[in-house]
Amino acid sequence: MVTPSEPYIKWLDDRDTHNSVIYVSFGSRCDVPDVQLDEVAYGLEMSGHPFIWVARSETWALPDGMEDRIKGRGWIVRDWVDQRSILAHPAIGGFVSPSEPYLKWLDDRDTHNSVIYVSFGSRCDVPDVQLDEVAYGLEMSGHPFIWVARSETWALPDGMEDRIK
Numbered sequence: 351m352v353t354p355s356e357p358y359i360k361w362l363d364d365r366d367t368h369n370s371v372i373y374v375s376f377g378s379r380c381d382v383p384d385v386q387l388d389e390v391a392y393g394l395e396m397s398g399h400p401f402i403w404v405a406r407s408e409t410w411a412l413p414d415g416m417e418d419r420i421k422g423r424g425w426i427v428r429d430w431v432d433q434r435s436i437l438a439h440p441a442i443g444g445f446v447s448p449s450e451p452y453l454k455w456l457d458d459r460d461t462h463n464s465v466i467y468v469s470f471g472s473r474c475d476v477p478d479v480q481l482d483e484v485a486y487g488l489e490m491s492g493h494p495f496i497w498v499a500r501s502e503t504w505a506l507p508d509g510m511e512d513r514i515k
Contacts, residue, residue: 356431362436370400370441371441372394372399372446373403377447382407395416400423401424401425406428434486
């Protein structure tokens, strides 16, 4: 169970602007090559945005000197986190994940409001329990969202459709 004393929650609590932090997570089922993780790291560094990144890899190491360059602006977590508590945190302004499944933060350049776009591609077989997690995370985030959910077996949890309208 996550508590407010979790270091990543404390770090988010210290952000002074709501909707300012990008949350990056590729999930435990996604095996991202080290060279791609390096590219993500450099992209986050160059973005200038505050971010929290769950980078779970047994072989990847942060590029040399990057820890100092992102200090105070980026938080990299190498262990399990409670994704729901992160998505529900008021500091979170966007969620980035691999292209399938895909979640993208649309900022003011894309639309008049910040919107989270979610699409699980046709080649992605997402278990119903994970779709529930995404649904609860989106609901708890309080952000407007667009979700393209394709499943023959899954349905929104009871009562959620009325709560998210």
